[in-house]
Amino acid sequence: MDENTLVKQVEEYLNKRREDLTVDVDIDYSSQDRFKMRTIKRLKYIFDLYEKHHKFYNDFLIALRDFLLVFRTSIHLDEIVISPNNAFSINKDEYSGKYFASYQLPAYVNETFVKQVYLEGYHASRLIDKGYDLLTDPLVYSITGFSKFKTMNQKLAVYGALNTPDGYTTLVSLPTGGGKSLITQTLAYQSTGLTVAIVPTVSLALDQVRVAKEIIHTQNADEEIFHYSSGVEASPIINAIKNKTARLLFISPEALIKNQRFADAIKTANQQRYLKNIIIDEAHIVVDWGASFRVDYQCLESWRRKLMMTNPGLRTLLLSATYERSCIDILKDFFATDDKWIEIRCDALRHEPRYMLIKAKSFTDKKRKMLELVEKLPHPMIVYVTRPSDAEDIKSYLSENGINNIRTFTGLTSSTKREQLIDEWVNDQFEIMIATSAFGVGVDKSDVRTVLHMYIPQNPNAYYQELGRGGRDKLPCLSVMCICPEDTTITFNRINKKVLTTEKIIGRWDSMYNSPLSIRIGNYTNINTSIKPKYNVVDEFDDAPVSDTDMNWNIYVLLLLRRYNMISIMEVLPQNDNYIFVVSINDDLLRTNDSVLQQKIESVRTQEWDYYNEAFKQIKKAISQSGKSCWSEMFYETYDKVSEFCAGCDAHDEAIEGDFYEFSLKRPVTQPVKQLAMDQLALFGPAYEMVVYADEKQRVSLIEELQKKRLSVLITESDLKLNEGTSASHSGNSLLVIDCSELRDLMSKSCYYYVSGLVAIVYSGEEGDVYNQLKMVRQYLSNKSFIRLIHIIKENVYFESLNKVFTDLIDGPVMPINVICSKEGGQYV
Structure with missing residues (x-):
């Protein structure tokens, strides 16, 4: 990418000496180059808009400022006159006649961080994989063509998912940008069958389909890989499922639950055992959003349970970047x-955000500061607020100050409007989104540079999820919180409203359970969630239409009782704009309405309140200690499997890289281990190990034969070419290729989930190298009932210090290579 040529072309376009400006952001650029190209794209779009409507003059100046700072350049403008007193620090060099931008930031803004976001003086954080072997295996290579993984995190996540036994649920955490989509792609093509990937947004589904079709090696991508959303013709997808040609379907929970045609097609595919995998992407949403405006996420529990009754071998994968402790318990x-x-935990804190807390003296001062931040900080920018009314107020305030190319996205935004806004946002048609928490999860806009919080979130997890919309391209971003004294009280009052009183919980339950609209069939009760409570007090529900208030609070009560196992939710039936919850009562106290029930509900409510209150105290503590203690400590305390990391905050400009040397896997995965089959055991007879002599030319053929016998792990220090040119077609079995350092790290956490079954070790190097490899293998893997070892060595090495040869140290037979590679195989000799 020739930046000088690009700058010249932009200058010509803005001065109307060039008819068009082609900006291709889909080319395989680096993250930095892609961000720069999208900066040009946004500038072109707003310039064209400004040419039609001069009310977008300030929006044009915002985009021009970003362009000048990102490219660190200056340009002539022939017809556009920019006032020397503009709010965007765009100045004219009287000598050259060119316009340039300077930072001129308010004193309360950390200029070092802003410069890093504009890629000035930016150096990527030190990421280390300790020289791990990142080679893929024939399975992953045949599906994707990838010969190497991006990181050790990705390698462990992918093989952790691929090894999921039938009927199991595997939860995977993999940091944003770590290549999580490879899990979905490889699972879908591991074996013949259908994988349903549940995603939160249309834009994410579209992007996942596009990437999958580019990466997966198949001649029939258009007949195998689909997404469904409103406006998409359903018939081709339904037919592909019926004809068993569909392999991967991306779909929202709403479409999955409410569209009867899909429900029937997937039910039939499941009965025929054609449905193999359910993947829930951004799985924390089930907890975070499912209890409010995305109720269908909570429907997935009962939907999956019904499928499992017919198809107990169905596998479930839950994917996300981070999980709060309580979220894990609920998902499990x-x-x-x-x-x-199974939990595959590769959790890590984000490396991109630079944190700033800005304290205003009053609400008026806060609005003034917000305007300065919108004018001077890098874009694209998300401004998070508490309520839909706040979003509209800020939009009006910015409009009064000449900033008009902005949008709002809240819980009151209609579904159709949401899709339109997300498409426009992703396609760079505006730079500032004002939103409540309803916006962001799964929206695949990688280059958000500033996330500005104009309120105090209720807990560190909610805050972290929102600020995490920035820097998804792995480049620096800003997380800025701008607050005034009254914001603490406002947030506390919101928490007060979030947990109903004991009387209201019982009142809503009693109203639903004893309503004539709630039909009882045997042990089950069909709870109609539209029922109004018997008390007359109006309950507010944050960021949701007033018409849905009773339904939302009723669902809140049902899910509360479910979390504490007082009821089981057997099925959730959408009914127009309402939901029928089919429940069975686990605690007979719910059939009464006496003091004992009140005591029980009070206990449950107290636990809920304590959770919210303690979480809010964490964020209050971070605010009170800002500048003294590291801002990201609250995240380190919230997510129990992460290491310390902070790219910079008010307490320090330099990065704290506590995860620099840590192993990727943050939690032992001891179970389940692979079960050895009779044909595998027959190779060894009564022994646990064997030796096979094979030179360099024979090793690849030997390993291909062992793969036919479902070899699960290959330990080698040599660069064996197992992928390119291999003639062995995969049978759905993955082969984990590791070296001794990876083995040591996996065994330090007793991760026999990864290292069990048939394990081969290829020895190489001098006598001392071979002995050290053998010593490590014997230390960790010998005499395990769930492991059989195949030692592959060129010759019978003599260890002078021991006065023994290699085979003297092996308690098993020496097998001729022709026996392993013979057509019959499996004959013990």
């Missing part, structure tokens, strides 16, 4: 069947 309660639960 929802989706683990008979404790068939």
